[in-house]
Amino acid sequence: MNDISRQTLADTGNILDNAALNDPIARVQGIPLLEIPQDLYIPPEALQVFLETFEGPLDLLLYLIRKHNLDILDIPMAELTRQYIAYVETMRADQLELAAEYLLMTALLIDIKSRMLLPHPAIIQEEEADPRAELVQRLLEYERIKQAAIHLHNLPLVGKDFMLTSVWTDFIAERQFPDVNPQDLCDTWLALTERLKLNRNHTIRYEAISVRACMSEILKNLQPRGSASFTELFSNISNIHKLVASFLALLELAREALVDIVQSDRFGTIYVHTCHSDRAN
């Protein structure tokens, strides 16, 4: 809000309060007001700013009730409605879009007022609800919320009334590697084969894991020297299943041209060489 509108707002406030408080007369745009304005005179330039300070028709109604010391539990509907309409009419002249919710309230006020005017039998009067009751409830509720909002507003707020400690610390600990467990691998493998199954272009053969592992093992054993004797390769294997698998692995390696199996003479030592051209040369 700029300074000019603040001034206008303050002036408006003075004028409004003057009616009730008999304070010295205010100035509007530098011109002193010689007479206390009766009822609800507001300079048109100030009205817009003034109305913007209200959060809606309920807020305006509460203001009117307070300003005129009306009893909220026994609202004189005629007076309240008349004053309210006076505001809304002025508002409509300037800011029609602002007035929509205010107009709805006007209708409500007139409705309440007219219902109160309706004659009703004295006997059942006690049981009949006061047409104003709902409005009063809403006004009371809104008034409480307004005060609650003020209370919340006045509570100490982080960053405004106090600060949080934030001592520097290196929260980036040593880089962690992804964790993989065997079941993850198995699941991945199965998902992969499931996917492959759907793909007709591929024929899938499930091979014995252990044979494949043995192939790796044999290649690793061959790596240091590039060759080994047949018996050497199997000398450390005590398990018969492993022995068979290793033998199959060796044959598979030969079939896949990964190793050469050489026997120079009959019943002589069988040597296994890696088929590594670089090394061979």
Add this chain to the structure above:
Amino acid sequence: MSTPAILTEPIEANLVLSLNDQVVRVVEAALLTTSEPLTINDLKKLFEGNIDKKMLHESLTILDEKWCNSGIELVLVAGGWRFQSKPEMQIFLDRLNPQRPPRYSRAVMETLAIIAYRQPVTRGDIEEIRGVAVSTQVIKTLESRGWIETIGQREIPGKPYLYATTRHFLDDLNLQSLEQLPSLENFNSLNISAEEKLNDQRIDQESGESSIHESI
């Protein structure tokens, strides 16, 4: 494990500290380095759970006493324990950081009050109470501040979202629970005594100067 981890891990080779001293040191360092409040369970995590709650509470008492004379204080909010600067430090600290946190309009504060007191509420409920439409901007402002969140939808046509305040809201306002807010019935509407107060305390929208409103 029967041995608390704090015993098995060297903290300072050349200093033999009592177990409790070490706990206090660790708890203090943790509370000072984190801006988020820490619950007793969080504090237990510091020691991999190998500590009893009694010792943690003792440590907090020691820290509370240790700090009471300084510009920082130990407080308990909804989210747990935290250190924060005392209000009287603010005048100094503000000089370091001239930007002030945003002040919220009356629309925002009234919406927040309705959600805080009447939660869970729909936007329609808020509009009913305030008598005006609630702009999306107002809701967004409160959501982005982390003060309100949707906690479901009401089973009526249109399935409007239900809003409630968050734990972060309580933390930011230095509250331990919603019960710490005065009950709505305590705000006596339009009492003659309250009337004057009300006039003085009107929340201003942008100016941040309540003096304007005092003149209204």
Add this chain to the structure above:
Amino acid sequence: MSTPAILTEPIEANLVLSLNDQVVRVVEAALLTTSEPLTINDLKKLFEGNIDKKMLHESLTILDEKWCNSGIELVLVAGGWRFQSKPEMQIFLDRLNPQRPPRYSRAVMETLAIIAYRQPVTRGDIEEIRGVAVSTQVIKTLESRGWIETIGQREIPGKPYLYATTRHFLDDLNLQSLEQLPSLENFNSLNISAEEKLNDQRIDQESGESSIHESI
């Protein structure tokens, strides 16, 4: 202004603190609430400049001594002074924010699974099974982890490298040998739903070889 602001502003009504105590309190609160380092000039701002550098340095010395036995320390870094947690606190503080270990991408996991179950394999083999090209990055990730290695080259045009898993891989996965990797049969027994079992039986039939796997 000739009078330092700290003298004119009440800090705590019922406590008469010496000027220096107040300076230390304010400096401490400022350093604890800002994560950025504060220069001597920043610290001067706290008092609107109405303080000499000597007093600030004295305050910093006092704070340094006060804190030396705790879990946080006052340090001078390029930008200025700040409190930071001592390295030995790290092990405790890390437990508060346990970092969720990162996860490998599907490409990495599938490549690893293929190498583990079908080793030795070439990149071409992997690509054939996965149906997509295997990026060098994927291979490098697994190599740098020390989980796969080349154990030779296949004697076919291009002489592609043959990959196999390492001893380190087995160690990291807590396996004695590759045989301990879950087999398809193990997986079957884990499934409870009949539909899935049926599905798996079909896999077995298609493969025609799974029954041999166990016996080898």
